[in-house]
Amino acid sequence: DYERLKVLLSDESLTTLISTSMESFLSFEYLVRIINDGVFFIQSGIIRIFFMPISRGDWMDKPEAFSRIIAKNYNIDQYTSGGGSAATIYGDAFLNGHVIGVVFVMFIVGYFSKIVYNTVFNNLYVNRGQRSTLIIFYSIFIYQFLFYFRGFLSESYWKSIILILVFTMLYSIQKVFSRLLR
DSSP states (O other): OHHHHHHHTSHHHHHHHHHHHHOHHHHHHHHHHHHHHTOOOGGGTGGGGGGTTSOTTTOTTOOOOHHHHHHHHHOHHHHHTTOOOOOHHHHHHHHHHHHHHHHHHHHHHHHHHHHHHHHHHHSTTSOHHHHHHHHHHHHHHHHHHHHIIIIIHHHHHHHHHHHHHHHHHHHHHHHHHHHHTO
């Protein structure tokens, strides 16, 4: 067991493992290729949320997710096996709206992050139940934020919408119960 671990953590194996698991170098390569090729698919980006509930059986030509489009254009083996690829948040933004999309998406992500941060840290003096809800929300937001920058913004933003709705509801319920218990 020690020998297997030693081989796994050798310089060559560890570098390959990190590179493969993070996909960061490949994601950056996809970003460069998307920009150089001028790939642009607004129908598969942010507006995709409006037709996500429609099944592919009812709409055979329904636009695919960005990760599938990236795999189709740059990694066909991954595409044919049902997978997808990421191209960092900048690639997602570029696919959504070219250079204007990059500026717009980064502004929205920054502004929304500022709102979340200020909401959490300006309300730390509420009761313990509400504070715990805010801190859990912030922790999940930070975790999800990593996926946005990795390149799954267009496929993950609906998770943020659900996250906000659930935690707003929990926060409101805790607020009502704290008033009732006074």
